[in-house]
Amino acid sequence: MNRVTWAGDRFLKASRVIPGISTPRSRGLKARFGGGGASPALLLPVGRAGFISASVTLSDSDLLAWYDHNRRTLPWRAPHGEVADPYHVWISEIMLQQTTVTAVIPYYHNFLKRFPDVATLARAPLDDVLQAWAGLGYYSRARNLHRCAQDLVRLGGFPLDVTGLLTLPGIGAYTAAAIAAIAFGVPVVPVDGNVERITARLFAVEDPLPGARKQLAQKAALLNVGKASRKRPSDFAQALFDLGATVCVPRSPACVLCPWQAPCEARRLGRQTEFPRKAPKVVRPVRYGVHFLLLDRSGRVLLRRRPPHGLLGGTLELPGPEWRSNRWAVGEIGEEAPFADRQAKTLRALDWRPVGLVKHVFTHFTLFVDLYAAMVDTLPNPREEEGFPAELDDVGRLALSSLMRKCVETGVAGFFGDTPG
């Protein structure tokens, strides 16, 4: 039976304890953190069979020392020893939600150029923000970011603590802790996927995600009880991110490079890649859509704005009926097309040609889109709900999702007979 023991204010000490033996300190910690059931596990090689054994420390200063030599240079990160701009931290944290650093960097630079401060962002039209966000995904982040900027102007600045930050749109437990720690030096541990993974391995947490979230957060809060981390909350938080991103990675963790290899229970067990355990996945359903590429001879295309909330909320799209669970038959196309209700009356029936099939995988379903295209001399004046004509050349600069960019590209190529590749 292993127990974590508290060894003063500098270290979290993990000792291997022989079954049946427990110390007053280990009981004290357990009481303090409410540990029932499985004991927090840690530690290390025992000298010899028998009594109490070797103990190994999980030292916050070991991680910070590693960080001082191995920290990544990132655009939103302050130089060593300096404090980051809260606006920069906030924007980067929102962009980095479920998004890789590589994907974020170009968006971050462009975003800061277009919206250099909170006030500029707050007074910008939402569509400008969505344009800057187009392609990044999770568009509610952009909408919340915009709302949040307006709240911040109203408040006169950022709340300086976790509780205050939590009241803002788009800022949850993780992001509030991250901003508080990184920008304001509040000694909290932001628990993201990296920290969950590190914690699950350090303590060999057997319970699977997402059920183990609360347990992992409680254990992660043990990581910064030392003096060193409390003195450098910003560096400590970012050190955890860097450790998770470069050493304690999901597939092949580089344990030999890890400043915490000694106290890591998963490492001791030789089971590093088994943690964090995850609940079995559910099957991803398939949906089918049809979208229409209506072009005119002056190089325009009919676009439409999606409803402001929900899937791809507020982004632009090619018109088409709602997606459904079975594929669309050719015979149904005519009545679903733009201006279908007017074709029998004022418009000549449009000659819709199939121009491609696009597959797109969302987090929770796979979508197949049948594309149909037609060319008219001049686009009819659409009613409000039917959309608006846009220059094809402008599509790259408008707020289209990646799915819709793919549809436009595929449809245009198919219509004009291009052969990709």
Added chain:
DNA sequence: TACCCGTGGGC
């Protein structure tokens, strides 16, 4: 709690 909400890269 369990869903919903994007996208691109790595293996």
Added chain:
DNA sequence: TGCCCAAGGGT
């Protein structure tokens, strides 16, 4: 190719 994964939040 298919699956996994990424500095999660809202409802």
